[in-house]
Amino acid sequence: MVKYIRKSKEWGRGAAWLARRSVTPVAASSNLVVPASEESGRKVPILFFNSRFRETGGKCQMREGFYTWRYKLVAEKLSKVLEKNGFEVHLADSKEQLLEILNSLIPENSVVTNGGSVSLQENGVIDFLRSGKFQFLDRLKAQTLEERLEIEGKAFSCDYYLSGVNAITEKGELVFMDGNGNRVAAVVYGPKNVILVASVNKVVKDVEEARERIRQITPMNSKRLNLKTPCAVTGYCSDCSSEERICNLFVVVEKSLRKKGRIKIILLTYESGF
Numbered sequence: 001m002v003k004y005i006r007k008s009k010e011w012g013r014g015a016a017w018l019a020r021r022s023v024t025p026v027a028a029s030s031n032l033v034v035p036a037s038e039e040s041g042r043k044v045p046i047l048f049f050n051s052r053f054r055e056t057g058g059k060c061q062m063r064e065g066f067y068t069w070r071y072k073l074v075a076e077k078l079s080k081v082l083e084k085n086g087f088e089v090h091l092a093d094s095k096e097q098l099l100e101i102l103n104s105l106i107p108e109n110s111v112v113t114n115g116g117s118v119s120l121q122e123n124g125v126i127d128f129l130r131s132g133k134f135q136f137l138d139r140l141k142a143q144t145l146e147e148r149l150e151i152e153g154k155a156f157s158c159d160y161y162l163s164g165v166n167a168i169t170e171k172g173e174l175v176f177m178d179g180n181g182n183r184v185a186a187v188v189y190g191p192k193n194v195i196l197v198a199s200v201n202k203v204v205k206d207v208e209e210a211r212e213r214i215r216q217i218t219p220m221n222s223k224r225l226n227l228k229t230p231c232a233v234t235g236y237c238s239d240c241s242s243e244e245r246i247c248n249l250f251v252v253v254e255k256s257l258r259k260k261g262r263i264k265i266i267l268l269t270y271e272s273g274f
């Protein structure tokens, strides 16, 4: 049996609840603890939540603080490596900061479009592009396959192409896996500027680890896109031969030294995307 005690302002209420039941937790914290306790002679795991825990949507704030600290260090170190590889790098600590950076990078009336990316969607970037400030080629609003293909074709001559990236190695290599190739093609060649938005939770040791990460994550993308692939049912990659397989094009961008700064990377120092 698991007991949940939600401690709001009155931590004492939780203590009183325990006292009434003669329960003595082994340990207690204002964040999250799972102590072993006695209740009527039985072992009872007890979970303590405080009000801040609930305010953060169930994430432990103390734990989050350490992750934020570590993510910032990772981002700062990685940004130097990426810059040496010819990429322009910006760090964003919040969604608001990300939008501010985009606002400063993309001139008004620029022709912009994007590749598929959870990071762009969950950080409000798509809404920002739809604000009316830009000439946005909105592939998500395409009504037919022909319309979508036309927009994807125009991406090669746009001013700014925005996308996510599947993984970034500690050596500063950008790793992508695509189903159709429109995204990797546009990142590699065509648009005058490419802006990649990526959280540091996508940083991996090397290309092999990137491949493994992608195998772990792709089932969620298959599910999100409602694809008819085995992983969208099982949650695991079985290296399928499905017609709707999205793991077709594995592309590594090592450096961009001939066109320094064409690819701009905004590293998010918080978790985002898959």
Ligand code: SF4
Residues within 6 Å of the ligand: 215, 218, 219, 222, 229, 230, 231, 232, 236, 237, 238, 239, 240, 241, 242, 244, 245, 246, 247
């Ligand atoms: S190879 Fe097939 S099963 Fe594996 S992640 Fe890609 S789409 Fe899913």
